[in-house]
Amino acid sequence: MQPTDPTAPYARKGRGAASNPEGRFEVTRHQAEDDGWQSLLLDENIPRPRTEVTEERARSVISRNDSPDIGFDQAINPYRGCEHGCIYCYARPSHGYLNLSPGLDFETRLRAKTNLAEVLRAELSKRGYVPSPINIGSNTDPYQPVEKRWRLTRAALELLADCHHPCTIVTKNALVERDMDLLAAMAREDLVQVFISVNALDNHLAAKLEPRASAPHRRIRTIRALSDAGIPVGVLVAPIIPALNDADMEAVLEQAHAAGARCAGYTVVRLPYELKTLFREWLALHAPQRANHVMSLVQQMNGGRDYDSDFRTRMRGQGVFAQLLRRRFEVACRKHGFGRARDLKLDASSFVPPREASPQGVLF
Template identity: 50%
Template sequence: MVLSVIDMSDDGFENIRIPNMPRKGRGAVSNRDSRYSKTVREKIDDGWWPEDAPPLTTSVTHETARSIITHNRSPDIPFELSINPYRGCEHGCIYCYARPGHAYMGLSPGMDFETRLFAKSDAAALLRKELSETTYRPSPIALGANTDPYQPIEREWRTTRQILEVLRDCRHPVSITTKSALIERDLDILSAMARDHLAQVQISITTLDKGLARIMEPRATSPQRRLQTIRTLANAGVPVTVMVAPVIPVLTDAELETILTQAAEHGAIRANYIMLRLPLEVTELFREWLETHFPLKAKHILARIRDLHGGNLYDSRFGVRQSGSGIYADLIRKRFLLALKKTGLNTVEIRSNSELFRRPVDGPVQTSLF
């Protein structure tokens, strides 16, 4: 992996023209304009053939954030607080619902999302400051609610580990969602926190098909390696939930029971699933990807997705955006519940303890009046 660092002092971003084609190690096949773009780009023959096109490198920009803890107000999200150490994600998952967020940076939710990343390098200092505030009340913090906190650049930047060190020192509960085996690096912190019910992990598995995973989530850990990560975490005493997410009609839905069975056998104790979401620019990015890699199945897959959302490719309403509605959605739900009974998943609750929280020792101290 090639990394370069961009100085934020630039007045703008270079407008990179990327030909529409599959790229090795990348998910999107285009750099589709965002909904805020003032210009529209059209496909042209630029003389490059797929086999001799220049490689796309990953750039990382320092981002100076004003705050680090995000407060959730969505009624169908099971956490109140979250932290996202990075913007963009090098895993390149074509289905990622976080892609549209890159439009706010003046970038494309397509190839830019997975090649032009932002690291909140001062995240740990900001977190310590916010936890020190006398008005702060502890609630489990979710890491990985948007982009993966253990994407490849975490090896060099270590932002997620620094955040965990602060949470460990403050005895603050955390929940991590990832599809990366890199989380095993921080087992020393997580296992210690888990003994006091301060840490739990969700491992996301979309498919067990290596070939499909390679083009759908190209720089993520392989599915089989993720199963090993579940076992490693479980053996260290860290409670693990398997997230079958997203379930993609026709393409991956047949694997639902197999994924749950394999995860349970490797030590997962709970499970959940989320149906494919295609908000904003993700709709056309996913359509392009389907027509490129699965041209004979594309219409069938899109038709089944419409079955989930009342004839549309996406329904953004709370309560149905993650599960869909209708006959097909009900079938998936029933299959999931039956698989839970067969595997024994979700029979044990995972505790999260907020009562041990202590503010950072270098935070503000309120003096006594007497």
């Protein structure tokens, strides 16, 4: 339902954000004003935002990090922005570097790195390159809906498979099943592990939290499909939002294990930069009676603030409620026999640097 005030945030079907605020780097601010004719109050005068994808020529595609709370040091992200529209996505503020909004722009104005495979080949071919598992999907989902057309994740996997390079994948989209032929072959060489993110089992809640991601029950089926194909698969209960989806933690772990997941991890919700405002808007629209309680618990896990960036606590939180979540997770994992996501060991010893493309072909 659209608000009486046409300039106020409101829920849009199929989108997570309720507004499109300027990023923190912008020097100009825009504000809509009602001219008194009430023309903006008519639904037909406000078109639904469509997804637009712009081609981007990347100069580099492997990003590196040394954060002690992240289990990989290399990553690639085929897309900037994510059509899934998850309101809690910590990557939303990164759209500000493109002079775009972390709100609706993040989920509707995407960038596709169309030369990803070409640049990745060049980076893997560099003299002195030391292989270690590359995570695909650390920032935005590599299997978001636009991947059906652009197939950039598929292209990256084909190259990694050709040169026997290990990788991990994080996704919440069943589209990953499309690439099971590649993934199964890589799994036989200990080159791949897939993590499916499932943070709730309530389809109605998921449709608002993650409007264009696969439904939770569909993700559980994906875990089973991958496991049946011999592909190592884990589940990430992430993020856990207190008083909103934390009650489903044990049920998610139980169903994921029954489907074939053998390792598990979790994180709590993180609200950096503009995400604080966007998430509060979402709560006011979709969970108004619980909004204050949710934010109170979030602040308790962040030392009294909406977000604490301390590497020691940002992923799991601090305080009594965070300790309770940790204990619940540990008990459930022990009950079902889950291993830890960090215990994964992939083989980088068989890596063969890709050859530079040549019009003369390869003689030796």
